[in-house]
Amino acid sequence: MLSKVKNIIISLVILTVLAIGVIIVYSSGRTYFNGEEVVGNTAGNIYNGGLFCEKDGKIYFSNDLADGSLYVMKSDCSNIKKVSDDKAVYINVDENYIYYVRANNTRENNGGSFLMFYNSGVFRINQNGSNLKAYTGNPGAYLILKGNNIYFQRYDVEIGLYLYKYQIDGELDRLLLEEAVMPATVIDNSIYYTNYAKDHNISAMDLSSFTSHAIYKGSFAYPIFTGDYIYYLDLENDYNLYRMNKDGSDPTLLVEERCSTYNITNTGKYLYYQVDDTKNNRICRMNLETMESETLLDGNYKQIHVTDNYVFFKDFDNTNTYLIAADGSPNVSTFNPTNTGAK
Secondary structure: OHHHHHHHHHHHHHHHHHHHHHHHHHHHHOOOOOOOOOEOOOHHHHHOOOOEEEEOOEEEEEEHHHOOEEEEEEOOOOOOEEEEEEEEEEEEEOOOEEEEEEEHHHOOOOOOOOOHHHHEEEEEEEOOOOOOEEEEOOOEEEEEEEOOEEEEEEEEOOOEEEEEEEEOOOOOEEEEEOOOEEEEEEEOOEEEEEEOOOOOOEEEEEOOOOOEEEEEOOOEEEEEEEOOEEEEEEHHHOOEEEEEEOOOOOOEEEEOOOEEEEEEOOOOOEEEEEEOOOOOOEEEEEEOOOOEEEEEEEOOEEEEEEOOOEEEEEEOOOOOEEEEEOOOOOOOEEOOOOOOOOO
């Protein structure tokens, strides 16, 4: 009797182990899909390199103190941990994964001895740093996630920069445009983009019919769709900063100086921008409720990123990264993510 019970227990244990193994194998290869409303990062952050991305109380970022490796921290900038050794740019995050462009070929310590496929590409990784998945080994840029698809520029040596769409499980991919365009956002099943080689209109492609047409004709760069407005730099007017209504009406001049980059806080309260006129270069912010501007720092700065609580930006020569309360005091401090602990 005891022998039979023992055999039954052993059999149950074996079956349990096998079942757990099957579940683990199945789960490791399974893709968890999103709702169609999910957005991986803000357009303003992606235009500035996608070096910071906030999701569910955590900020995923490219850590300059670790040569660009992918890190994560709480939204208050505490509990800093490494996710991957990859140098990550154009970071997007959903509930399960981190999507990014691998830029190991641009590292300061890159010896140039690795193949381009190993040094570059577009990837997905679990938020705990496991199960790396490659979409392409080709260099990419301006990666955006909307719903269950990613859109990005893919570079091919023979043909140049084209716009591609990939389903997040990697099963379906499609060439969208044989043109060098910069994706801005996906709204109502259309992807909006600017073309910086052919024209400077804001155009849209219907993702069902795959037909494109110009929505707003002009000289637009880096359009950000937020609230009731579209913000943009006007190339024909010396990169001055404007905004217009979403129907294209009432274009309004906000900054009558040449700007190199800008971003808008998640609340829509402040506009942060870099003046780059060679005479009085500085980083500023404008209160969009009062339309008053103030200088934060004199000099040359770039890559302005926003999260709920902070704005991050960098010296032009990558010496330092700075942070400031997004909608609060104008005091600027240095961001030092010195915890380079193991994954």
